[in-house]
Amino acid sequence: MGISWRDRSPAAAKVIETADRLLQDQLHRPLSEYIFNNTDAATLSRTDIAQPAIFVTSMACWAGITDLRILQHDQLAVTAGLSLGEYTALTVAGAISFEDALRLVTLRGRAMQDAAEASDGGMVALIGADEATANDVVQATRENDILVAANFNAPGQVVLSGASAAIDRAASYAADEKKLRVAKLDVAGAFHSPLMEPAAERLAQALESTEINLPSVPVLSNVTGAPHEMGSVRHLLVSQLTSSVRWADCCNYIRQTYPDASWTELAPGRTLTGIMRKIDRKIKVQNLAEAPVEAEA
Incomplete structure (x- = not known):
């Protein structure tokens, strides 16, 4: 580049x-x-x-x-x-x-x-989600783990970030319950999160x-x-x-x-x-x- x-x-x-x-x-x-x-x-x-x-x-x-x-x-x-x-x-x-x-x-x-490297985290993109929908997914799947809406990039493109277990739950819930397309990101960790x-x-x-x-x-x-x-x-x-x-x-x-x-x-x-x-x-x-x-x- x-x-x-x-x-x-x-x-x-x-x-x-x-x-x-x-x-x-x-x-x-x-x-x-x-x-x-x-x-x-x-x-x-x-x-x-x-x-x-x-x-x-x-x-x-x-x-x-x-x-x-x-x-x-x-x-x-x-x-x-x-x-x-x-x-x-x-x-x-x-x-x-x-x-x-x-x-x-x-x-x-x-x-x-x-x-x-000191934490077990990741990120997942919710394709088709608005801010309210992304926050619903976070509330439904966070449980006792860290999970936040980390990137509001564009209408229909929101990224969640947090503990790997919570990311897995969020991805499944978003796909099954919200009918969203999800894509886990190839990143080192849970950026823009606690x-x-x-x-x-x-x-x-x-x-x-x-x-x-x-x-x-x-x-x-x-x-x-x-x-x-x-x-x-x-x-x-x-x-x-x-x-x-x-x-x-x-x-x-x-x-x-x-x-x-x-x-x-x-x-x-x-x-x-x-x-x-x-x-x-x-x-x-x-x-x-x-x-x-x-x-x-």
Whole structure:
């Protein structure tokens, strides 16, 4: 992921080189090797590897956007990102430096991996469920285990997170009683649930020494679905690890507040472009998973 940006944009390549230098003592090998050298899926999907890899690829793409004259920074109106992507959104808006954000993202990934390995948890997507239906499934199947609605991504796409036994009960109940399509997610643990509390505590300590600047444009919070307010960034980034991700609310806020805005998704992948089709098919998203072939620095 991100190869086209590295190859076509010197600015993007510099972002990746800088990340390799900053993380040289924290990973078993350079981050760029994980990203570009056909790393096996099991290794790259580990959240302690995936989080810095995705963040750096997104930031390389952002650097390449200006380098290749695709979008100027002064055209930016608002930024948002789903879960990990909120760090990209804050960095793009100037609230956190690239160096600090990379440090936080790397710690966040490691802390979440550790919390996942220390608990028995998972996640399941309920296809066709609204918020009320998802909450009904949680209430009916939680029993004495941890189980929460963790992601409200789009109408008809809600993800539950919690203890594995509760996830199994919820999946069966949702399919049999609510007639929903269910899909267990291939993730390390129960993200955005109380099982991530140990990771939240470690992140809170790291954020205490992180400089947070006033962003150049509004940045949406996953926890509230609204822009960060002065002084809210540290608290809400910590809360995000154990709270529901309200991505649909973030997108709806932007739709209503900036009705004429153009939408752009940074690399890697097309996940948010696909989710937008479920939120509002009339909105066209410029997806930059790959650098345009005709682009030249």
